[in-house]
Amino acid sequence: MQTTSTFESVLRGMAITVIILFFMFPIFWIFLMSFQTNETILRVPPSPFFEPTLTNYRSLISGRLEGSTATLEIAFMSNLYNSLFLSVTSVTVGLLLGVPAAYAFARLKFRGSEDIAFTLLSFRFAPPLLVLLPLTIYFQQIGLADTYGGLIWVYQLIVLPLILWIVRGYFEDIPADIEYAYRIAGHGFWATFRKIALPLAGPGIAAAGLLAFIFAWNNFIFALVLASADKQPVTVGALAFITASGINYGQIAAGIMLSIAPTFALALYAQRYLVEGLSLGAVKG
Amino acid sequence: MSLELTDLSKSFKDDTVLDGVSLHVPEGKTLVLFGPSGAGKTVLLRLIAGVIEPDTGQIKISGMDVDGVAPEDRNIGMAFQNFALFPHMDAHANIASPLTAQKQDKSAIQAGVQALAKLLKIDHVLGHKPKELSNGQKQRTALARALAGKPKILLLDDPLRNVDAKLRFEMRLELPRLLSDQNATVVYVTQDYKEAMAFGDEIAVINGGVVQQIGTPEQIYLTPANVEIARLFGDPVINFLDVTPQKDATGVFALISDKRVDLDAGYSHVVGQDCSLGIRPESVLFVPEDHPGAVPVTVEAETPLNEKTVNLCLTARGREIMASRPSGTDGPAIGAAFVTIEAANALLFDKLTGALIEPTDIAVKGKVA
Numbered sequence: 001m002q003t004t005s006t007f008e009s010v011l012r013g014m015a016i017t018v019i020i021l022f023f024m025f026p027i028f029w030i031f032l033m034s035f036q037t038n039e040t041i042l043r044v045p046p047s048p049f050f051e052p053t054l055t056n057y058r059s060l061i062s063g064r065l066e067g068s069t070a071t072l073e074i075a076f077m078s079n080l081y082n083s084l085f086l087s088v089t090s091v092t093v094g095l096l097l098g099v100p101a102a103y104a105f106a107r108l109k110f111r112g113s114e115d116i117a118f119t120l121l122s123f124r125f126a127p128p129l130l131v132l133l134p135l136t137i138y139f140q141q142i143g144l145a146d147t148y149g150g151l152i153w154v155y156q157l158i159v160l161p162l163i164l165w166i167v168r169g170y171f172e173d174i175p176a177d178i179e180y181a182y183r184i185a186g187h188g189f190w191a192t193f194r195k196i197a198l199p200l201a202g203p204g205i206a207a208a209g210l211l212a213f214i215f216a217w218n219n220f221i222f223a224l225v226l227a228s229a230d231k232q233p234v235t236v237g238a239l240a241f242i243t244a245s246g247i248n249y250g251q252i253a254a255g256i257m258l259s260i261a262p263t264f265a266l267a268l269y270a271q272r273y274l275v276e277g278l279s280l281g282a283v284k285g
Numbered sequence: 286m287s288l289e290l291t292d293l294s295k296s297f298k299d300d301t302v303l304d305g306v307s308l309h310v311p312e313g314k315t316l317v318l319f320g321p322s323g324a325g326k327t328v329l330l331r332l333i334a335g336v337i338e339p340d341t342g343q344i345k346i347s348g349m350d351v352d353g354v355a356p357e358d359r360n361i362g363m364a365f366q367n368f369a370l371f372p373h374m375d376a377h378a379n380i381a382s383p384l385t386a387q388k389q390d391k392s393a394i395q396a397g398v399q400a401l402a403k404l405l406k407i408d409h410v411l412g413h414k415p416k417e418l419s420n421g422q423k424q425r426t427a428l429a430r431a432l433a434g435k436p437k438i439l440l441l442d443d444p445l446r447n448v449d450a451k452l453r454f455e456m457r458l459e460l461p462r463l464l465s466d467q468n469a470t471v472v473y474v475t476q477d478y479k480e481a482m483a484f485g486d487e488i489a490v491i492n493g494g495v496v497q498q499i500g501t502p503e504q505i506y507l508t509p510a511n512v513e514i515a516r517l518f519g520d521p522v523i524n525f526l527d528v529t530p531q532k533d534a535t536g537v538f539a540l541i542s543d544k545r546v547d548l549d550a551g552y553s554h555v556v557g558q559d560c561s562l563g564i565r566p567e568s569v570l571f572v573p574e575d576h577p578g579a580v581p582v583t584v585e586a587e588t589p590l591n592e593k594t595v596n597l598c599l600t601a602r603g604r605e606i607m608a609s610r611p612s613g614t615d616g617p618a619i620g621a622a623f624v625t626i627e628a629a630n631a632l633l634f635d636k637l638t639g640a641l642i643e644p645t646d647i648a649v650k651g652k653v654a
Binding site: 176180185 | 355361
């Protein structure tokens with residue numbers, strides 16, 4: 001049996017603490033900031049002790065920023081809704097298109113399949129700005145500019161290659177014999193895809209979906225150029241916090257907390273699926 | 286349903302896996318595909334199952350060409366060497382999968398699975414997922430799944446390979462009865478000559494993608510087509526001695542340690558040619574010194590192998606010979622001894638090609654006369 005000395009376990013504990021502090025402290029500090037007013041945030045020296053206030057959240061949700069000089073209308077909640085709608089729809093479309101495509105690339109080796117798969121991946125090589133200018137012109141001509149549909153389409157540039165390449169690997173990891181066995185048992189191609197390939201690649205599809213969701217959620221540049229105010233996601237909407245009368249740090253912090261909440265919740269929920277069932281116990285190597 | 290393969294070939298890129306394989310399995314019979322790993326046995330089964338397509342050649346099931354017929358429409362049951370159970374389904378659902386494909390109603394599925402599970406003694410683990418099953422249980426589940434759909438053609442890909450020795454022994458006894466109850470046409474792949482001899486109505490020895498010999502177990506054992514096959518069948522392994530047949534007025538013979546060992550008169554056409562004399566260990570008999578044709582040897586070691594005992598001997602020229610006899614019979618002491626070789630069971634192979642040399646017909650007639 002492996003024995004771990006006390007010294008070793010203490011050292012390990014310290015290392016973990018340092019790492020957690022390093023990564024979590026900024027988020028923790030933002031969390032604290034979101035309950036403070038600008039005055040308590042900006043005092044010197046900073047202190048974690050203050051009288052918590054919910055005004056930041058209240059003004060965000062009501063959409064009225066009470067500035068020092070004037071009241072500003074911002075559409076933070078509708079931005080949040082836009083983000084949610086765009087990300088969920090993009091990932092759904094991406095999964096509907098990407099998962100069958102990934103299966104085809106993994107299992108049906110057809111002429112040029114590698115080239116097509118690589119071309120799809122290469123969409124990720126080009127800087128978005130390079131694509132955006134011609135895309136904007138095209139979109140304006142065909143009437144897709146400033147529509148949810150157009151945005152979801154462009155989001156496929158981010159989402160689709162990601163899903164395709166991750167899920168393809170998972171499909172390739174399923175021993176072909178398992179699928180053969182189901183076919184020979186008398187089930188057709190589509191039944192085998194639905195009942196064998198999809199469930200066995202489930203963790204991979206969940207992982208790819210989650211990653212794609214985060215990428216779509218965090219996207220800034222496509223939405224900035226292609227969407228007008230009423231279609232903007234939070235990433236673009238957050239620009240509104242920088243006003244002529246100054247920057248309201250408390251409200252920005254509250255905005256950050258609200259906008260990371262969905263991805264955070266999703267990650268917590270999905271991690272169970274990511275870990276479980278990753279090992280296939282049925283085939284002896 | 287009979288199964289007929291004609292001139293099947295399959296290559297993966299530049300690698301030829303099967304090269305012109307033709308086989309015929311009559312209805313209800315068992316054909317054993319025997320050969321070393323990489324011989325193309327598994328690929329052949331997959332071609333029959335229809336999960337991969339042959340490059341050339343024809344597969345007929347009940348006389349009907351199945352080219353282009355999907356695997357699910359071929360009415361085949363298959364047990365994979367690696368079991369290939371569905372990891373996310375319990376044993377019950379695994380076994381039931383051919384029945385659900387046939388759209389049987391729930392009670393029929395339930396009854397079918399239960400009956401098979403009882404027969405294969407896995408009824409107590411039906412609720413378990415594959416990863417909770419022991420290897421033996423997985424193997425039985427895979428077998429039950431292959432049988433469940435009552436297929437007319439059953440493909441068994443070395444099903445006893447990955448199970449422990451005790452279970453393998455049990456299954457060797459149970460399987461033939463199980464298979465004959467099914468009344469299915471069976472293609473059974475194995476690398477174990479004992480399994481091949483026990484299960485096969487016929488054995489096809491396949492190596493390097495080519496069928497080297499087809500015959501009944503007796504034919505393969507008694508007249509192996511070449512040195513390799515002779516080596517693969519039999520335990521302990523057949524003895525080979527380099528000889529040059531000679532001929533005089535009394536007949537054809539070979540000299541072993543300068544002692545004359547008579548050969549079949551039909552070998553007169555290979556007189557003076559370099560040959561390998563193949564002698565099964567059970568055809569090497571210990572005899573007293575004054576026995577005609579007794580060859581002097583030195584007994585080096587004795588190994589009891591359950592029902593038989595094997596002696597390792599050295600000839601005067603230092604060549605190793607194994608002799609086996611039923612355990613419990615009198616054997617020689619370590620040291621000098623004499624053996625005689627039963628010429629009737631000796632096999633002669635071409636030294637260069639390794640091919641079996643058959644005695645000519647004339648000689649056989651002469652023998653009868």
